[in-house]
Structures are given as structure tokens and as C-alpha cells.
Amino acid sequence: xxxxxxxxxxxxxxxxxxxxxxxxxxxxxxxxxxxxxxxxxxxxxxxxxxxxxxxxxxxxxxxxxxxxxxxxxxxxxxxxxxxxxxxxxxxxxxxxxxxxxxxxxxxxxxxxxxxxxxxxxxxxxxxxxxxxxxxxxxxxxxxxxxxxxxxxxxxxxxxxxxxxxxxxxxxxxxxxxxxxxx
Amino acid sequence: xxxxxxxxxxxxxxxxxxxxxxxxxxxxxxxxxxxxxxxxxxxxxxxxxxxxxxxxxxxxxxxxxxxxxxxxxxxxxxxxxxxxxxxxxxxxxxxxxxxxxxxxxxxxxxxxxxxxxxxxxxxxxxxxxxxxxxxxxxxxxxxxxxxxxxxxxxxxxxxxxxxxxxxxxxxxxxxxxxxxxx
DNA sequence: CAATAACCAACTAAATTAGTCAGGAATTCT
DNA sequence: AGAATTCCTGACTAATTTAGTTGGTTATTG
Ligand code: FES
Ligand code: FES
Numbered sequence: 504x505x506x507x508x509x510x511x512x513x514x515x516x517x518x519x520x521x522x523x524x525x526x527x528x529x530x531x532x533x534x535x536x537x538x539x540x541x542x543x544x545x546x547x548x549x550x551x552x553x554x555x556x557x558x559x560x561x562x563x564x565x566x567x568x569x570x571x572x573x574x575x576x577x578x579x580x581x582x583x584x585x586x587x588x589x590x591x592x593x594x595x596x597x598x599x600x601x602x603x604x605x606x607x608x609x610x611x612x613x614x615x616x617x618x619x620x621x622x623x624x625x626x627x628x629x630x631x632x633x634x635x636x637x638x639x640x641x642x643x644x645x646x647x648x649x650x651x652x653x654x655x656x657x658x659x660x661x662x663x664x665x666x667x668x669x670x671x672x673x674x675x676x677x678x679x680x681x682x683x684x685x
Numbered sequence: 686x687x688x689x690x691x692x693x694x695x696x697x698x699x700x701x702x703x704x705x706x707x708x709x710x711x712x713x714x715x716x717x718x719x720x721x722x723x724x725x726x727x728x729x730x731x732x733x734x735x736x737x738x739x740x741x742x743x744x745x746x747x748x749x750x751x752x753x754x755x756x757x758x759x760x761x762x763x764x765x766x767x768x769x770x771x772x773x774x775x776x777x778x779x780x781x782x783x784x785x786x787x788x789x790x791x792x793x794x795x796x797x798x799x800x801x802x803x804x805x806x807x808x809x810x811x812x813x814x815x816x817x818x819x820x821x822x823x824x825x826x827x828x829x830x831x832x833x834x835x836x837x838x839x840x841x842x843x844x845x846x847x848x849x850x851x852x853x854x855x856x857x858x859x860x861x862x863x864x865x866x867x
Numbered sequence: 868c869a870a871t872a873a874c875c876a877a878c879t880a881a882a883t884t885a886g887t888c889a890g891g892a893a894t895t896c897t
Numbered sequence: 898a899g900a901a902t903t904c905c906t907g908a909c910t911a912a913t914t915t916a917g918t919t920g921g922t923t924a925t926t927g
Contacts, residue, residue, distance in 0.1 A: 506688035506802075509884070514798075515791045530903065538791065541886050546905070553905090563894025564902040579798065609697045609720065612814055616696075616761065620688075623805050632794055691915070712872065723917050728874075735874095745925025746871040 510583035512540055513548050517582050520558065521574040521629045528567030548586055555585035574633055580624035692765035694722055695730050699764050702740065703756040703811045710749030730768055737767035756815055762806035 535542040552558045717724040734740045
């Protein structure tokens with residue numbers, strides 16, 4: 504199991520999704536602008552996340568990505584593993600043929616360590632990070648700074664799709680604010 | 686904190702050192718042959734391990750590398766950190782200036798996760814792996830297969846340096862066996 | 868002196884990461 | 898129906914990292 508910037512981007516983006524999940528789909532364009540990651544690169548990462556069944560894509564205007572499962576059931580380990588396909592812990596990939604057909608020390612060492620590490624990261628869920636004090640507030644502040652009226656826009660769409668109970672006044676208010684910016 | 690093959694090689698090599706530590710210095714040439722890693726690449730890795738104070742080099746014939754501390758006081762985390770200098774957990778490297786001078790969500794997330802991970806790997810020492818049942822035997826088997834008479838050679842040298850209490854008969858026996866191979 | 872083995876620096880090749888480009892397909896809004 | 902939005906796809910490029918190479922120098926032993 505590797506731990507690289509690739510996995511970091513993915514976890515970061517998934518966190519973003521988890522925070523805004525109540526407000527409906529989040530577009531990659533928003534995440535890209537917000538976190539300073541290239542849009543197309545995000546698309547590549549999300550292609551894998553989708554294939555792994557961690558997120559669901561919703562096409563068309565008002566669409567975006569949503570968590571396929573509750574944030575409390577998505578672990579950091581799952582996210583990292585799904586983008587880092589190269590999970591060859593050992594050199595022999597299972598069968599101990601590294602040294603004249605026999606297991607080398609490395610084999611035992613890394614399967615063991617890797618298991619422990621995986622176990623550890625499996626115990627940490629997205630929800631645990633979202634619920635940390637301060638995070639929702641911090642997120643909302645930044646959303647406003649870059650003119651990201653996620654709530655209004657998504658909930659407006661949500662009416663049509665009949666997915667959420669929404670506050671119509673709030674929607675109208677934020678949509679007006681968005682217009683005023685233009 | 687990254688977790689790559691580079692760190693893996695280092696941990697593997699350090700394990701080798703720890704196993705044979707009783708018998709004195711281990712040459713990089715031995716590790717190279719034994720584990721199939723390029724000699725010069727190992728040299729690069731050990732340069733860092735030495736600068737981090739994890740190993741000590743002993744020059745000249747009979748020399749090699751030794752652990753600078755007991756295996757029970759060297760953690761996996763230390764090894765990985767010393768070769769993976771690129772420990773920029775966040776993009777901002779400390780000060781939260783990532784997004785218009787303010788901390789981004791990522792900042793909190795990764796310092797937090799990284800701390801936990803580091804803590805976890807700090808709790809695992811080299812000694813814990815050396816002492817796992819089967820490892821010393823497995824190691825000795827392989828040593829013989831590639832004609833690595835570590836014990837005899839190193840201890841013969843050790844007499845001169847007055848470092849160890851040695852079994853002279855064993856030394857003579859293995860040295861004879863080595864000669865016979867040629 | 869010759870052999871050994873750590874040390875050192877600069878260079879190359881392969882792989883991975885990060886980003887770009889140019890479109891296509893599903894969905895919604897007007 | 899047509900325009901706008903957004904996911905989705907594949908192929909291509911640049912930068913960085915990993916892995917290995919070459920060609921030495923220095924300390925130590927015998
Ligand atoms: S890595 Fe599995 S036997 Fe060497
Ligand atoms: S990474 Fe530290 S503020 Fe963004």
C-alpha cells in the first residue's frame with residue numbers, strides 16, 4: 504500500500520464531497536477551483552473512485568458527484584487503495600518466489616506491516632473528519648469567498664428531483680446574491 | 686509522510702542489518718546480492734540513514750554498516766522518514782497560506798492524519814520483526830544458499846577490534862568451509 | 868603495497884505524477 | 898428543439914521521482 508499525493512488529493516476531494524453532501528451533488532469544477540487541483544486530473548481520479556463504487560456521478564446541469572455510501576461507511580483506506588492501483592506490497596505479488604522459489608524476509612515483513620497499516624486506515628472514516636469541530640464553519644467561509652453558493656444552487660435543483668426537503672426562502676436569497684455578483 | 690518503495694528498501698536493508706548485527710558489520714555488497722537491490726542505490730539510501738544517525742559505517746576490509754542504536758530503539762517511522770526527505774504533509778509546509786492566507790480544510794486533515802500514522806509506525810521497532818518466530822532461521826538458510834558466511838568473517842575481524850565475545854571454533858569452521866567453496 | 872569497502876558526485880533510464888487537449892454523452896433549462 | 902451544463906473518455910505532454918550507472922576518493926586492514 505502506497506501513500507502518495509495522489510491519494511491525498513482523493514481524500515481531500517472526498518472530504519469536500521462529504522461536507523457538502525447534504526446539499527446535493529458537488530461539481531468537479533467547484534472542487535478544482537476550491538482546492539487548486541486541475542479539473543482533468545480530478546476527473547481521472549474520480550473515474551477510479553467511481554469504478555470502486557465510492558462515488559456516483561450525476562450528469563447534466565445541477566449534477567456533480569455524490570458519495571455512494573454514507574460518509575461514516577467510507578474509510579480513508581478505501582479511498583487511497585482505489586486510486587493507488589499499484590498495491591503490490593511485496594515484489595513477488597503473493598507467491599513467495601522472490602529468492603530461488605522461497606519466501607524472502609521482506610515478504611513476511613511487508614505483508615505484516617501492510618496489513619497493520621491498512622487496518623489502521625480502515626478505522627478512520629470520512630465522517631470522523633467532517634464532524635471535527637470547526638470544519639463545517641471553515642468550509643462555509645471559504646465557499647463564500649470564492650462565490651460558491653452550493654447550497655442554493657443544489658437545492659434548487661433538488662426540488663426538481665424531489666430528493667430533499669429544502670428551505671425555499673434560503674434558496675431564493677442565495678440565488679439573488681449570486682446574481683448580484685455578476 | 687510518504688510510503689514508497691524507497692522506504693521499503695530501507696526498512697528491508699535495516700532488517701538485514703538488525704538480524705546480522707550480533708556478527709558485526711554487514712557490507713552493502715552482501716545486502717545488494719541478497720536482496721537484489723543495486724549496490725550504488727543502496728549507497729545512496731545509506732548515506733541518508735547515516736546522516737540521520739541510524740547506522741554507522743565501518744571502513745576497510747571486514748567493515749560494513751552497523752546499527753547506531755539497539756534494534757529495539759529504531760522504529761519503522763524513523764527509517765522511512767530519513768530516506769523520504771519529502772515529508773511535506775501539506776502543500777503549505779506549516780503556515781496555512783494555501784487559500785488566501787487562510788488554512789484550508791486539507792491542512793487540518795493531513796497534519797492530523799499524518800500525526801496518527803507517524804505515531805503508529807513509531808510504535809513498531811526493528812527488534813519486533815527480528816524476533817518474530819522463524820525469521821532468524823529463514824535468514825540463516827538464505828545466507829548459506831548464496832555463500833554468505835557472515836558470522837565467521839565478521840567475527841574474525843571482531844577479534845581484532847575487540848568488540849565481541851566470539852566462538853573461535855565456529856569461526857575457524859566457517860572460514861574453512863568458505864575456503865573449500867573456492 | 869594491494870585489497871576491501873565505505874564514501875562521494877554527476878549522469879542516465881524508466882516510471883509515476885500532474886496536467887492538457889479535444890472531444891462525446893446524458894441531463895436540464897429555456 | 899436547442900443551448901447549457903456536467904460527467905465521461907482517451908490520448909498526449911511536462912515535470913518529478915525512482916532506480917540504477919559510472920567513475921572516482923578515502924580510510925582501514927593485512
Ligand atoms: S517479496 Fe515475496 S518472496 Fe520476496
Ligand atoms: S495545506 Fe496548509 S493551508 Fe492549505
